Amino acid sequence: MKLTATRERYPDGTPVQNLEERIAFIEKHGLNSENILRLNPALNSIERMTENIEFISNLGLSNKVFERVPQLFICSIENNLEPKVEYINDLGLSNKVFERVPRLFSYSMKNRIWPRSELLREAGFDAGEELMKHISLPNHRFEAKYGILEREIFEKAAEYQS
Numbered sequence: 001m002k003l004t005a006t007r008e009r010y011p012d013g014t015p016v017q018n019l020e021e022r023i024a025f026i027e028k029h030g031l032n033s034e035n036i037l038r039l040n041p042a043l044n045s046i047e048r049m050t051e052n053i054e055f056i057s058n059l060g061l062s063n064k065v066f067e068r069v070p071q072l073f074i075c076s077i078e079n080n081l082e083p084k085v086e087y088i089n090d091l092g093l094s095n096k097v098f099e100r101v102p103r104l105f106s107y108s109m110k111n112r113i114w115p116r117s118e119l120l121r122e123a124g125f126d127a128g129e130e131l132m133k134h135i136s137l138p139n140h141r142f143e144a145k146y147g148i149l150e151r152e153i154f155e156k157a158a159e160y161q162s
Contacts (some may be wrong), residue, residue: 021046029053029063036070049073055081059095065102072105083109091117091128101132115156119148 025046054075056065066072075081084105087153088097092162099103099117107113116135121127134142 022049025049026066029066031063031066035067036073039151047079051077052081056095058087061095063100065099065105067133069105075105081105084113087117088128091131093128093132097132101135104135107135110160111157113151114160116142116148119152119156121146145157 023033023037026036026049052073052075053063053066055065057071072081084107085095085098087109088104089095104113112135113131117127117131120130125146130146134145136147139153142148142153143150
């Protein structure tokens with residue numbers, strides 16, 4: 001027996017909406033559904049997407065960040081987005097940094113954001129500004145720029161506690 005779309009559920013219990021509903025939802029928010037679905041075909045429920053759009057909007061950011069980082073639609077607000085925003089704000093940076101560097105939402109707190117900022121701070125740099133300038137660098141180029149060894153990044157990541 002085939003389940004109807006209203007009875008199908010994701011593992012977290014949220015209902016599965018059909019693809020057409022999700023496309024209409026994305027386009028209703030002024031976003032390009034073709035690009036978003038190409039980069040992120042496994043979209044969550046409309047309810048989850050609505051929560052994430054509201055979260056981003058409450059930060060004062062444009063919905064256009066979803067086109068640059070479509071995985072924002074599936075990120076957990078509580079376990080992923082909020083901790084990053086809080087940490088970036090604690091570094092003295094405003095939420096607008098996420099519009100300049102929207103991929104920041106996709107980077108790991110444990111393996112990229114936190115260890116790099118802590119090592120920059122220990123080396124005497126302004127961790128916030130330097131981190132934002134060079135967050136996208138691969139580890140070997142980050143190492144060449146700051147003299148912070150890739151091994152040190154991995155060791156620092158092991159100290160991370162969420």
